[in-house]
Amino acid sequence: MTPNVVNFIYLVAGVLFILGIxxxxxxxxxxxxxxxxxxxxxxxxxxxxxxISNVDYTYVIAGVAVGSIIGGVMALRIQMTSMPQMVxxxxxxxxxxxxxxxxxxxxxxxxxxxxxxxxxxxxxxVDTSAFGIGAEGTFAxxxxxxxxxxxxxxxxxxxxxxxxxxxxxxxxYGLPGGPIGNGILFIAALFAIGSVVVDPGNxxxxxxxxxxxxxxxxxxxxxxxxxxxxxxxxxxxxxxxIAAALAGFILGNTVLIIAxxxxxxxxxxxxxxxxxxxxxxxxxxxxxxxxPGGEEIDADEIYAGKVTSAQPEEIAMxxxxxxxxxxxxxxxxxxxxxxxxxxxxxxAMEAKGIEVEYxxxxxxxxxxxxxxxxxxxxxxxxxxxxEMDRINPxxxxxxxxxxxxxxxxxxxxxxxxxxxxxxxxxxxxVDKARNVxxxxxxxxxxxxxxxxxxxxxxHTLMVYGDxxxxxxxxxxxxxxx
Amino acid sequence: xxxxxxxxxxxxxSLFLGVELITxxxxxxxxxxMSGTNAVSGITLVGALxxxxxxxxxxxxxxxxxxxVTFATIxxxxxxxxTNRMLAMFKRK
Numbered sequence: 101m102t103p104n105v106v107n108f109i110y111l112v113a114g115v116l117f118i119l120g121i122x123x124x125x126x127x128x129x130x131x132x133x134x135x136x137x138x139x140x141x142x143x144x145x146x147x148x149x150x151x152i153s154n155v156d157y158t159y160v161i162a163g164v165a166v167g168s169i170i171g172g173v174m175a176l177r178i179q180m181t182s183m184p185q186m187v188x189x190x191x192x193x194x195x196x197x198x199x200x201x202x203x204x205x206x207x208x209x210x211x212x213x214x215x216x217x218x219x220x221x222x223x224x225x226v227d228t229s230a231f232g233i234g235a236e237g238t239f240a241x242x243x244x245x246x247x248x249x250x251x252x253x254x255x256x257x258x259x260x261x262x263x264x265x266x267x268x269x270x271x272x273y274g275l276p277g278g279p280i281g282n283g284i285l286f287i288a289a290l291f292a293i294g295s296v297v298v299d300p301g302n303x304x305x306x307x308x309x310x311x312x313x314x315x316x317x318x319x320x321x322x323x324x325x326x327x328x329x330x331x332x333x334x335x336x337x338x339x340x341x342i343a344a345a346l347a348g349f350i351l352g353n354t355v356l357i358i359a360x361x362x363x364x365x366x367x368x369x370x371x372x373x374x375x376x377x378x379x380x381x382x383x384x385x386x387x388x389x390x391x392p393g394g395e396e397i398d399a400d401e402i403y404a405g406k407v408t409s410a411q412p413e414e415i416a417m418x419x420x421x422x423x424x425x426x427x428x429x430x431x432x433x434x435x436x437x438x439x440x441x442x443x444x445x446x447x448a449m450e451a452k453g454i455e456v457e458y459x460x461x462x463x464x465x466x467x468x469x470x471x472x473x474x475x476x477x478x479x480x481x482x483x484x485x486x487e488m489d490r491i492n493p494x495x496x497x498x499x500x501x502x503x504x505x506x507x508x509x510x511x512x513x514x515x516x517x518x519x520x521x522x523x524x525x526x527x528x529x530v531d532k533a534r535n536v537x538x539x540x541x542x543x544x545x546x547x548x549x550x551x552x553x554x555x556x557x558x559h560t561l562m563v564y565g566d567x568x569x570x571x572x573x574x575x576x577x578x579x580x581x
Numbered sequence: 582x583x584x585x586x587x588x589x590x591x592x593x594x595s596l597f598l599g600v601e602l603i604t605x606x607x608x609x610x611x612x613x614x615m616s617g618t619n620a621v622s623g624i625t626l627v628g629a630l631x632x633x634x635x636x637x638x639x640x641x642x643x644x645x646x647x648x649x650v651t652f653a654t655i656x657x658x659x660x661x662x663x664t665n666r667m668l669a670m671f672k673r674k
Contacts, residue, residue: 117621118598124614125605127671134617134668138661141624145657148627154635159647163629167654174655175662183612186663190619190656197625197652204632204645213639236582337615340622345595347628349588357588358595359624365599366618370611462608469611476609476670487608 101151109147110355116140117359121366127482144355180477181434184466188262188333194340194363195254198347199310202247205350206306209240214303231300238297240350245293245309247346252313253320254339260321261332265466273322279387285316320386327431327508327547329466331374331385338367370468377462377488379514379525399551403543406556410563412570415502415537416577422499424455426491428528429471430464432505432540436567442504443478445575452578457484459491459501459528461509488528495532503530503538504567507546510554522548536560539570613667620660626653 117140123133178186207213209230231237231244263269289312295305324332341363348356375382419425427446433439446456458480464471472485486494495501503510506528514525530536531554538555540562545551554560563570606614633646 113624117624118602120617120621121602121606121614124610124617125602125607127607127610127668130610130613130668130671131665134613134620134661134664137617137621141620141626141657141661144624144627145630148630152630152633154637155630155633156636156638156643159643160630160633160650163633163647163650164654167651168658170651171655171657171659172662175659175666178663180667183616183663183667186659187612187615187619190616190660193652193655194619194622194625197623197629197649197656200645200649200652201625201628201632204634204642204649207642207645208632208634208638213641215640236585239585333615337618341618344622344625344628345592347625349585349592351628351631352584352588353628353631354588354591356624356628357592359621361592361595362599362602363618363622365596366603366614369600369603370615373608373611460608467612468615469608469613472609473612473667473670476667479670482609482671485609 101147106147106151107354109143110353113140113144113355114358116143117362121362180439180474181437182266183473184329184333184470185262185265187337187467188258188265191333191336191340192255192258192262195251195258195336195343197251198247198340198343199251199255199313201347202244202251202350203306203310206244206248210300237300241297241300242293243346243349245296245306247343247350248306248309249289249293249313249316250339250343250346252310253317254336254343256314256317257321257332257339258317258336260318261329261336264321264324264326265329269322278323282316282319282387285312285319288312289316324386325547326466327463328378328385330463330468330470331371331378331382333467334367334370334374335382336367338364338371341365341367374463374468377526379522399543399545402551402553403556407543408561410537410561412563412573413577415561415563416574416581418535419449419454419500419574419578420452420581422449422454424457424494424498425449425500425502426457426459426495426498426530426533428459428461428501428503428506428510428530429475430461430504430506430509431466431470432507432567434465434470434474434505436505438504438568438571439474439478441568441571441575443475443480445502445571445578446480448575448578457486457491457494459488459530460485461488461506461528464506464509488526492529495529498533500535500537501530501533503536503540504571505539507540507552508548508550511546511548511550511552512554513550513552520550522550530554531557531560534559537563539563539565539567541565610671613664613671616660616667617664619656620664623653623656623660626650626657629653
């Protein structure tokens with residue numbers, strides 16, 4: 101097959117990827133978009149498969165078989181509440197694939213590969229023009245080095261993100277010196293890349309890029325807490341795309357560049373959206389701690405004697421006279437697997453003629469759009485899931501807001517208390533509603549570690565206990581009324 | 582060098598196109614967008630096939646190729662399937 105035919109098919113595949121993402125701009129066209137994108141992938145893979153020659157098919161077919169089984173089982177068995185973990189793992193595999201491609205290409209072009217670890221440490225005399233002459237060679241080696249570095253960071257960073265989301269790793273560890281330690285690792289990695297560019301036979305340098313990249317991924321993500329995971333996952337998503345695009349430069353492959361840069365921008369834009377929704381810069385999320393408040397805010401002072409609690413049955417009685425209710429879900433709803441129970445409560449309310457909508461904060465949950473997927477799983481129509489900017493003006497005409505498992509994103513201190521660590525973060529103005537019900541296990545603070553004055557307001561009622569159980573009890577009481 | 586410039590042009594234009602496309606995706610579909618782009622980044626499977634090594638390649642290259650093909654296939658198969666599963670839930674109504 102001529103290279104022209106192959107490249108033409110790659111172009112078709114690239115167009116299908118673009119149409120696929122375009123399909124995702126509307127829920128109605130999204131399924132078709134995903135299928136178009138998959139068709140593009142099939143075309144690109146099949147044409148490549150037909151075009152490669154002399155390949156040792158044992159390894160290729162074994163890889164496709166193992167990968168299909170693992171990917172298929174993961175995709176079909178994963179719970180919707182665990183989607184952040186799944187995406188974290190996929191990011192990691194994407195990074196890992198680019199990492200290994202770059203290494204394989206490096207050793208192939210070098211025309212030699214070490215057979216033992218000791219081999220790697222000895223410098224090797226090679227034909228320095230193997231990677232291209234002059235600027236071309238420099239570019240090729242830089243691309244290989246960067247792909248290895250970004251691929252390695254994405255691999256271990258994503259595995260750490262996965263362990264944190266799966267709660268296998270509960271504490272936060274960091275390098276001494278925090279950002280400075282990471283900075284030193286990064287600069288060392290750049291030096292290692294430089295050493296390989298200058299002397300392509302320097303396999304120890306290549307080994308150093310791999311090692312430093314893997315460490316950097318670990319130490320970048322380990323200090324970051326759970327509620328900042330939406331940013332981390334989006335950023336790693338972006339890295340996996342950038343690594344794929346760079347791999348495209350190494351192989352001179354057009355479709356890798358198109359697909360990789362689409363994924364790279366997608367991740368970056370989501371990262372940006374998440375940062376804006378938390379009113380924090382990316383540097384602050386990655387390296388900073390939340391700024392300590394001007395003076396220590398005493399939770400007891402805010403809550404003392406002012407918090408009113410209620411039973412689910414009492415809430416049901418109040419709901420009977422309500423006309424409009426907004427449900428505000430957070431990560432707690434995912435933890436309690438309460439999405440189906442919440443839908444049933446909404447059904448019961450709608451049966452009584454109450455208008456029900458859901459207010460979704462961009463960083464609710466552990467990844468962008470987490471709440472939407474959970475509620476879609478519970479068969480909540482997507483037009484009832486209203487984003488922050490559109491739901492906020494409606495709270496004043498809302499009889500009751502039911503907050504389930506959300507905390508910081510409803511904290512009025514972010515709006516009212518200048519100097520508070522979360523000041524300036526856009527929130528859902530649930531306190532503007534006539535009544536607020538907060539379903540929560542206790543008064544414990546959210547990720548920001550701050551007390552929430554919302555809980556102590558006159559028109560707020562706390563329902564303590566398991567989210568799912570409380571919602572089910574409300575539904576039962578409402579249905580009996 | 583000429584090829585390199587063309588590839589660079591493709592890269593830069595794709596970045597701009599990406600920004601235009603992604604900013605139009607509504608927040609409600611952000612999770613399927615992430616898993617869907619994970620699947621797209623499985624395009625590294627093409628790269629993995631090209632880099633997988635030939636009959637005469639050193640063992641290390643074959644092993645690296647095998648790992649690359651496995652990882653990329655997980656992304657392709659897992660990514661598209663799970664995205665389809667999620668989007669079907671959005672479509673139901």
